[in-house]
Amino acid sequence: MRWLVVLLLSLVSVAQTSEARACSCMQLSPSEGLSSSHAVFTGEVTDIEPNKATRFRGLEITLRVKRVWKGAPQEEIKVHTAGSSAACGYSFVKGKTYLVYALRDEADPMRVSLCSRTAPVENAKEDLDFLGKPSHRFDDEGGRRRNCSASPGTTGAPGLGWMVLLLAGATLTARRLV
Numbered sequence: 001m002r003w004l005v006v007l008l009l010s011l012v013s014v015a016q017t018s019e020a021r022a023c024s025c026m027q028l029s030p031s032e033g034l035s036s037s038h039a040v041f042t043g044e045v046t047d048i049e050p051n052k053a054t055r056f057r058g059l060e061i062t063l064r065v066k067r068v069w070k071g072a073p074q075e076e077i078k079v080h081t082a083g084s085s086a087a088c089g090y091s092f093v094k095g096k097t098y099l100v101y102a103l104r105d106e107a108d109p110m111r112v113s114l115c116s117r118t119a120p121v122e123n124a125k126e127d128l129d130f131l132g133k134p135s136h137r138f139d140d141e142g143g144r145r146r147n148c149s150a151s152p153g154t155t156g157a158p159g160l161g162w163m164v165l166l167l168a169g170a171t172l173t174a175r176r177l178v
Contacts, residue, residue, distance in 0.1 A: 023088035025115035030130035033117035038104035039071030040131065042121055044097045051080045054108045058083040061092045061112070063100065066139045071102070073136035079110040088113040099124040 034040055043063030051060040061079050079102050082089030090112045092098065101116040112118050117127055 022086050023114050025088070025113075028115075028117055030117065030127045033101045033127070034070060034131065036103070037070060037101040037116065039077070039102040039110065040069040040100070041071065041077065041102075041134075042066045042097060042099050043077060045092045045094050046076075048092060048094055053078075054080055056080070056082070056108065058087075058089055059092075063098070064138075066097065066137070067134035068136040068138075069131045069134050073138075075138055077102075077110065079112045080108050081112045085114060088115055090114055090116070090118055097121045099127055 028036065041063075043065045045061055046064050047062035049060050049062075051058045053060060059081050061081060063077050063079065065073070065075055065077055077100075079100065081092070085091065097120070098118060099121050100112060100118050102110045102112050103116065104110060117124075119127070121128070
């Protein structure tokens, strides 16, 4: 009978140990998430593959970047995450757009976990309101790529050139009338 009690206590102890290894995080505010991250951006998942880039394995997620609040603006970014939620891996879905908070450390240059504020954009209103205007955009509201206009427009240096010509012409005309 005594051995049965010891066996039960051992099983309970092992069960508690495995639970202690599960992912647990402290909830961050949007401000804390921004300040603790290396990069903050929205992006659509275009590919999910096994991570061969770092020794920790897990998954490598490729995202087509739409907006950037922190970090170098790149049209495509690859991030890494653990392969399971028990190891704090974030579950991305191909084709879905996320607000991503990526961390950087010596072992992994772009890492995302359940402990970051990463979330699907439709669930990230509080964060998007806090972040405000992005520092860089790869999309316009209509879904077109930025800076891909077929016409040069009338602003900037060409507009200034026309203004100078107009003033010069007006000056010459005024001198002829005098």
